[in-house]
Amino acid sequence: MTTTAAPRQTRRSPRVGAIWRGVAGVAGLAIILEIVSRSGIVDQKYLPPFSSVIVRAFTLWGDETFRADVGATLLTYLLGLLISIVIAVPLGALFGLFNPVYRAARALIELMRPIPPVALIPLVLLMLGNGLEMKLVIVVFAAVWPIMFNTLYGVHDVDPLAKDMARSFGIRGFGVIRRIVVPSAAPFIITGIRISSSIALIVVITVELIAGGAQGIGAFISREKGSYVDVGETYLSVLAATIMAGIIGLAINLLIGWVERRYFGWESTARDGV
Amino acid sequence: MTDTSTRALAAQATRATTTRPRWRRALVSIAYFVIPIAVVIGIWQLVTMLNPPAPFFPQPFAIIANLWDLMFGSPKAVQQVFYGEFLQTVGRMALGFAIGAVWGVVVGTIMGLWRGARETINPIVEFLRSIPATATLPLFIILLGGGNDMRVVFIAYGVSWFVLINTSVGVGSVHKTLLDVGKVFRISLARRLFRIVLPGAMPKIFAGLRIASTAALLLAIVSEFMLATDGVGYMLVQAQGRFQLLNMWSWMLALAILGLIINTLLEWIEGRILGWHRQSKSRA
Amino acid sequence: MTENTTVQAALVVDHVSHVYGSGPSAHHAISDLAFSVQPGEFVSIVGPSGAGKTTLLRTLAGLLKPSEGAVIVDGNRITGVPPGMAMVFQDYSRSLLPWLTIEKNVGFPLEGKKVTKAEKKAIIQESLEAVGLGGFAKRYPWQLSGGMQQRVAIARALAYRPSLLLMDEPFASVDAQTREGLEDLVLKIRDTYGMTILFVTHDIDESVYLANRVLVLSRPPARLAEDIVVNLREPRDQITTREDPEFIRLRGHVARLIHSGGKPE
Numbered sequence: 001m002t003t004t005a006a007p008r009q010t011r012r013s014p015r016v017g018a019i020w021r022g023v024a025g026v027a028g029l030a031i032i033l034e035i036v037s038r039s040g041i042v043d044q045k046y047l048p049p050f051s052s053v054i055v056r057a058f059t060l061w062g063d064e065t066f067r068a069d070v071g072a073t074l075l076t077y078l079l080g081l082l083i084s085i086v087i088a089v090p091l092g093a094l095f096g097l098f099n100p101v102y103r104a105a106r107a108l109i110e111l112m113r114p115i116p117p118v119a120l121i122p123l124v125l126l127m128l129g130n131g132l133e134m135k136l137v138i139v140v141f142a143a144v145w146p147i148m149f150n151t152l153y154g155v156h157d158v159d160p161l162a163k164d165m166a167r168s169f170g171i172r173g174f175g176v177i178r179r180i181v182v183p184s185a186a187p188f189i190i191t192g193i194r195i196s197s198s199i200a201l202i203v204v205i206t207v208e209l210i211a212g213g214a215q216g217i218g219a220f221i222s223r224e225k226g227s228y229v230d231v232g233e234t235y236l237s238v239l240a241a242t243i244m245a246g247i248i249g250l251a252i253n254l255l256i257g258w259v260e261r262r263y264f265g266w267e268s269t270a271r272d273g274v
Numbered sequence: 275m276t277d278t279s280t281r282a283l284a285a286q287a288t289r290a291t292t293t294r295p296r297w298r299r300a301l302v303s304i305a306y307f308v309i310p311i312a313v314v315i316g317i318w319q320l321v322t323m324l325n326p327p328a329p330f331f332p333q334p335f336a337i338i339a340n341l342w343d344l345m346f347g348s349p350k351a352v353q354q355v356f357y358g359e360f361l362q363t364v365g366r367m368a369l370g371f372a373i374g375a376v377w378g379v380v381v382g383t384i385m386g387l388w389r390g391a392r393e394t395i396n397p398i399v400e401f402l403r404s405i406p407a408t409a410t411l412p413l414f415i416i417l418l419g420g421g422n423d424m425r426v427v428f429i430a431y432g433v434s435w436f437v438l439i440n441t442s443v444g445v446g447s448v449h450k451t452l453l454d455v456g457k458v459f460r461i462s463l464a465r466r467l468f469r470i471v472l473p474g475a476m477p478k479i480f481a482g483l484r485i486a487s488t489a490a491l492l493l494a495i496v497s498e499f500m501l502a503t504d505g506v507g508y509m510l511v512q513a514q515g516r517f518q519l520l521n522m523w524s525w526m527l528a529l530a531i532l533g534l535i536i537n538t539l540l541e542w543i544e545g546r547i548l549g550w551h552r553q554s555k556s557r558a
Numbered sequence: 559m560t561e562n563t564t565v566q567a568a569l570v571v572d573h574v575s576h577v578y579g580s581g582p583s584a585h586h587a588i589s590d591l592a593f594s595v596q597p598g599e600f601v602s603i604v605g606p607s608g609a610g611k612t613t614l615l616r617t618l619a620g621l622l623k624p625s626e627g628a629v630i631v632d633g634n635r636i637t638g639v640p641p642g643m644a645m646v647f648q649d650y651s652r653s654l655l656p657w658l659t660i661e662k663n664v665g666f667p668l669e670g671k672k673v674t675k676a677e678k679k680a681i682i683q684e685s686l687e688a689v690g691l692g693g694f695a696k697r698y699p700w701q702l703s704g705g706m707q708q709r710v711a712i713a714r715a716l717a718y719r720p721s722l723l724l725m726d727e728p729f730a731s732v733d734a735q736t737r738e739g740l741e742d743l744v745l746k747i748r749d750t751y752g753m754t755i756l757f758v759t760h761d762i763d764e765s766v767y768l769a770n771r772v773l774v775l776s777r778p779p780a781r782l783a784e785d786i787v788v789n790l791r792e793p794r795d796q797i798t799t800r801e802d803p804e805f806i807r808l809r810g811h812v813a814r815l816i817h818s819g820g821k822p823e
Contacts (some may be wrong), residue, residue: 018393025394103306108314114533116492118408119507119526121499122514126522127330202406209408210499218409225412235416244414246405253404451652458619458645459718461668469669473657550657550698 015093048236057247065220066241070248072215076132076204077197080139084196088144092151096185102152115201117142121210130203130213135204141194142203150192154185187264194256201249217245332520341524355509360528363494363505366422370429371490375483377430378437382482383467384446385438386475399438407432407489408496415501425497432493433486440482444475477551478484487536495529506532566633567620568722568754569595574627575779576613586779587613590627593773593785595756597721598746602765603758605775605783606816611758614780615726618756619645631722640722644715648727650708654699655780660710661686661695667718685713688750689743705736708741716747723755730760738796741768745794762816766809767794774812777819 033050060066095102117138128134158181166180208218224237315334322333345356385392385399411428418424448471457468472479498507506528513521545552573592578585588610595601605611606670616622618629620639631640647653654663656785665682673681685690688708699707708728725744729737741764748755759765765772766788774783790805799805 018480020395021390022397026397028394029398057291103312107307107310110312111530111534114488115530115538116488117531118492118495118499119510119529122510123330123522123526126514126519127364143517159385178424198404202408206408209411210496221409221412225416235413238412240407242409245409246401249406250401250404363773399606449649449652451647451649454645454647455653455655455666457639458623458643459669460639460641461667461669465670469657469666473655478621513775553698 069220084143092148096152096155143200146195147192154188158184168181367494374430374433378434380443382438385442403435436486444478448474568597570630589779601771604765610780633759642719643722644720685716689713753786
């Protein structure tokens, strides 16, 4: 396995050009949507003007229930992610360090992995009712895999020469793990966490959407769906909430990505999209 | 020197593993696969047989038998259940996947080839794809009703993002020299696209397709949970509503099997098309 | 009847310049280059490390449109890649298509060209044998060593039957002994096929060993420092030619030119 150095910083001017083009793209799309909507080419019920949607998306934050829902979703998401990390990292490390253990577990893993977490919802709903535990079970089941595999990969592929070097300096056993294996595997683990993060958020919102329940962005959307008489208003509201969910997800993703680059940017061969 | 001694050790190690007879290694592999599963199923079966019936965890053998009964128990069952439900789900998935994949490859290729297009479209893509696809289902329902068409479009929409991004990266990763080769030998644009760019991007595109297939299954199930009149997801929810645990487990098993089949199928196709990629990587 | 004494030049470089970027950060890669190449000549282009040589070659290949000036191939000013011209790239591992066998790689330039299957097969076989890889048709690039991969790239260029062959530091990434074999291979090909060859290199010895003429470029903005005619005995030999006093004198002269950045001594 070859390691590549972290990509060099791109020159200034192409970067600026990219930003301008990106802005132009978004602006262009917005304008097109606005015109198509207001002119009535597409019924305003089904394609509300871009401006209205944006306004609605941001005024949502004024709604106390919405804020509470966002909080509930984020809480579930964070807990789910944390639990997943606590389970997946030691497991992944165990598998990475001891191949026979991994091979023994492999059959079970390969059987469990293809099960869509969503498919478990009916069963878990019956078992645990419609509460936090139920959501956490599903979220954790979905989010452990990327972290586990990336940890495994990171631990497994530590440069043997680095380990030899440490041992030649008299460091043994756990010291090697602490000072060579962990830092070496850390970028991979962070990448796994980033992937799991987006999975976790999506699963939380999905579960809320499907299982009903009182709280969460998914629940909010579900409620809004049936709450207005006017189809157009309903649509606008659902659209705005959905877009907000996207923005939140994007923000979280960017944040973790930033942390990843800033603190773990020296290693850029971690597997993406397991 | 540590350098040569490590390499010598590594060489020794590879020699050691390759000199053990092949059939023995195959046997060990199979053992590793079968034994853990057998153990888990065995424990589960034993526990459920010995204890008073635990409502939530039926006996595994019973689950399998029930699923068989449900789908193939009688000619009527085959007609109604296998074709009516199971294949419905499969059909939607496949169609949605196909449409989404084509769309994703087309747009992804455009983005991968032209930096200008990529930079303009990228922010839009990044934003749209972070909206959980499942959360857009209510929108689709409002827009397109609750029918089959809506479901296919919904799946296609969700699937396209994975394919698009992976295609864009894959196409962008085709080395400039390869593109130059195409230009220098005056190969037409169309041929350059289909004989250099797409084959070169195929490993990444395929990775995207595999993720997309998982997503297709997931979205199909979600759409059936929320609003359906047929399909495996629908049956699952129905069984849940009637507290029919055995049926629920059977349908869950059906979904797992479906996921497994899809995964294996794609892996097999990948092995055929991308054999060159795996071999050259192992060499490197 | 008077013989037509003016043989049309295979290649004319007409005051070509190229600038990357604009404004204060602009990089003048090549500046006012002018020379011509007769059919069948072997011309080496050598110069200090920098963007000049590759820029020039890409301009000659039609891959790059020069900021100023024109490139004229067989009497026609080129717009884009001209026909009858093939190129061998430095990075051989990236220039072969990894998903194709050797023989399919060699046959690749014939895609979409009017060639029958039988003809194509014959051309491929002939090209592979010309580079000494007759038996490797069914292998894949990753199964071959670096030198062999570059031979495949040369065979591919041959299969295209070009009248003009451009080579961009083709042996820079190959070890010294393999390089000698490849150098002699190129000479043999020139003798067999009689094509015009432009050979860019940073290896001074190589540039003199192979060529009829050596074009020495200065540091960027690269100008033509000198156009040196090489009158060494044919056929060239790795050992005796390199011992030839004339060779030593020529390579010393080129070396001094390059070390001084292109100013004559």
